Amino acid sequence: MGLVNGFFEWFGSLGVFFWRVLRAAVTPPYEWRELIRQLDEVGSKSFPLVALAGAAIGVVISLEARYSLSRFGAKSMFPATLVYSVIQVMGPIITGLIVSGRVGAGIGAELASMKVTEQIDAIEASAINPYRLLAATRILACILMLPLLTLAADACGLLTGWFAQSLVEPLSFHQFIQSGFHGATFNAFLPPTFKTAVYGLIIGLIACFQGMRTRGGAEGVGRAATNSVVLGSLFLILADVVLVKFILVVFH
Amino acid sequence: MATAYDIAMKQAETPQNGRASVVAVENLRKSFGSRKVLNGISLSVGSGETLAVLGRSGTGKSVLLRLIIGLETPDSGSVRIHGQNIVGLALDRLGEIRKKMGFLFQHAALYDSLTVAGNVAFPLAHHRKDLSNSERSDRVKQLLAEVGMEKDLDKMPSDISGGMQKRVGLARALALDPEILLLDEPTAGLDPISSGEIDDLILKLQRERQMASIVVTHDLHSARTIANRLALLDQGNVVIEGEYEDLKQSEIELVKEFLKQQ
Numbered sequence: 088m089g090l091v092n093g094f095f096e097w098f099g100s101l102g103v104f105f106w107r108v109l110r111a112a113v114t115p116p117y118e119w120r121e122l123i124r125q126l127d128e129v130g131s132k133s134f135p136l137v138a139l140a141g142a143a144i145g146v147v148i149s150l151e152a153r154y155s156l157s158r159f160g161a162k163s164m165f166p167a168t169l170v171y172s173v174i175q176v177m178g179p180i181i182t183g184l185i186v187s188g189r190v191g192a193g194i195g196a197e198l199a200s201m202k203v204t205e206q207i208d209a210i211e212a213s214a215i216n217p218y219r220l221l222a223a224t225r226i227l228a229c230i231l232m233l234p235l236l237t238l239a240a241d242a243c244g245l246l247t248g249w250f251a252q253s254l255v256e257p258l259s260f261h262q263f264i265q266s267g268f269h270g271a272t273f274n275a276f277l278p279p280t281f282k283t284a285v286y287g288l289i290i291g292l293i294a295c296f297q298g299m300r301t302r303g304g305a306e307g308v309g310r311a312a313t314n315s316v317v318l319g320s321l322f323l324i325l326a327d328v329v330l331v332k333f334i335l336v337v338f339h
Numbered sequence: 340m341a342t343a344y345d346i347a348m349k350q351a352e353t354p355q356n357g358r359a360s361v362v363a364v365e366n367l368r369k370s371f372g373s374r375k376v377l378n379g380i381s382l383s384v385g386s387g388e389t390l391a392v393l394g395r396s397g398t399g400k401s402v403l404l405r406l407i408i409g410l411e412t413p414d415s416g417s418v419r420i421h422g423q424n425i426v427g428l429a430l431d432r433l434g435e436i437r438k439k440m441g442f443l444f445q446h447a448a449l450y451d452s453l454t455v456a457g458n459v460a461f462p463l464a465h466h467r468k469d470l471s472n473s474e475r476s477d478r479v480k481q482l483l484a485e486v487g488m489e490k491d492l493d494k495m496p497s498d499i500s501g502g503m504q505k506r507v508g509l510a511r512a513l514a515l516d517p518e519i520l521l522l523d524e525p526t527a528g529l530d531p532i533s534s535g536e537i538d539d540l541i542l543k544l545q546r547e548r549q550m551a552s553i554v555v556t557h558d559l560h561s562a563r564t565i566a567n568r569l570a571l572l573d574q575g576n577v578v579i580e581g582e583y584e585d586l587k588q589s590e591i592e593l594v595k596e597f598l599k600q601q
Contacts, residue, residue, distance in 0.1 A: 107430075114431070116465075205448035208410050212444075213462040213511075214437035216430050 104218075104296045108226060111219035118220050125228035129190050133236055140185050141240030144177045145169070145248035153252060166258075166267035169248045175279045178241040180327060183286035185240075186233060187319040191294040194225050195315025198298025199308040207299060222299065226291030233287035237280050278334040285330060286323050293319045360419070361386050361551035362407060362519055367416035368575075369402055376402050378575030379416070386518070387549040389541075391556055391566035393597070398572045400555040401445065404521045407553065408442050409433045420519065438466060441512030441550075445524040447504035449496035455507050456492040459483060462514045482510040486540060502533035509540065513548075520544075520552040526561045538564045559598065571597060 152168045198221060201207050210217045249263045294315040301307040363383040369376045376399040384390045392400050405411040407418055409425050417424045420436050428436070449458050459479045463470060470478065483489045486506040496504055505525060512520060525541060526534035538561050545552060545565070556562050562569055563583050570580040571594055579586060579594050586594055 111430075201450075204451070205444050205446065206450055208405075209442070209444060209448040209450070209511075211410060211430075212408050212437060212440070212442040213465070214434040214515075215462070215465050216434065218430070 112223035145244030170267035194294035199311035229287035229291035391562035394572035441517035447508035
């Protein structure tokens with residue numbers, strides 16, 4: 088019974104938190120300076136990790152796809168398989184999970200630490216809305232940067248996927264791209280890329296929520312960081328199920 | 340015989356010592372779960388006056404300050420700032436009233452990612468957009484000079500002592516020229532010399548700025564030094580309120596015990 092109550096209490100509190108952040112985000116004064124700082128924190132500083140993960144995924148898909156397609160005599164499908172696998176499936180989800188791990192944990196721990204040392208109370212006591220300054224800026228930065236980071240992961244994945252293939256079987260990059268994107272429309276690639284803005288909302292919202300409701304010293308900070316990553320990643324994957332179905336219905 | 344509640348209610352409604360009440364809390368109650376922290380407290384403070392709220396740890400002193408600045412919401416009762424009840428006000432509306440208040444937290448609560456100067460500049464950067472960068476910088480230096488920290492502008496909070504952190508916290512609390520100053524255990528955890536310095540600093544600021552101040556402390560010596568009036572809290576109630584002499588002459592067992600322990 089307590090678990091059920093806790094479940095509904097958590098979602099109720101999350102809803103109230105989201106409403107407060109939304110109201111603070113759309114009303115002035117706007118925290119431009121903090122937003123730019125967070126765009127840098129979420130975007131620039133996640134870029135190397137996301138690019139590396141994208142590159143690794145490109146190589147893995149390239150190796151697996153070549154092997155599988157060869158078995159079915161469909162080697163000519165390799166470029167399209169790689170392009171679609173990276174851009175529609177792996178790029179967005181890998182970027183989301185990497186950012187959830189790096190940024191979600193960072194935001195959760197930072198805000199939790201500020202909460203237990205009364206720094207958030209000090210912000211509020213200074214007549215500054217912490218939902219606007221701390222939460223809205225971080226969530227917005229996640230929403231804006233996730234699609235851009237996904238594009239970076241996709242580009243690295245395609246590049247390393249092509250490179251891994253061309254080591255075995257020479258194929259010019261121009262040929263690879265032409266063959267891979269043959270007959271493709273924007274509808275095939277834009278929705279999967281921009282759905283990551285929803286991932287950004289989930290990662291930022293859950294991390295800020297967990298951080299700002301923390302209680303209980305160092306243990307609470309650790310718990311907030313862990314919960315930010317675990318819950319953020321879980322809800323991100325669950326949201327992906329809904330988003331993929333939504334994209335298939337609306338855009339195809 | 341009038342109870343402490345009756346006296347405080349009267350003081351809250353009428354000018355006190357010739358001064359109108361700047362802060363008045365009336366019948367304030369607050370519980371956390373089943374634990375009652377404040378049990379119908381009424382107190383008031385006028386302009387230029389300092390009230391010290393005394394009591395043992397866990398008697399709700401800090402909660403009282405958090406209620407006055409709106410960081411907690413009472414279960415019932417009112418908190419009036421210049422006559423306006425702030426209970427239930429929206430965050431942005433409450434923010435307008437908070438600009439008139441300075442708050443020194445028990446552990447200073449300095450922003451650990453900002454320098455000493457950055458901490459003091461923080462409220463100014465948000466609320467005094469009319470100041471240019473150089474004007475803001477001058478104001479920060481002036482505030483830090485007031486608390487004797489002008490040489491430590493670029494240090495990080497982790498690089499300075501507890502007493503210095505309290506000084507910086509005080510400078511930050513004064514940044515917007517508040518009419519009300521709330522101090523939560525300003526001398527807690529400090530050695531006697533640093534405590535005395537903080538007391539002297541608060542007295543100096545009071546003389547210069549004539550704010551309405553509420554100081555929460557368990558240090559009777561400090562309270563006697565900086566406050567005009569003292570209130571003793573126990574189990575969420577005001578046991579006695581008055582000048583130090585009133586406390587000394589009190590026949591209430593708890594008051595005698597408290598004075599003896601100090």
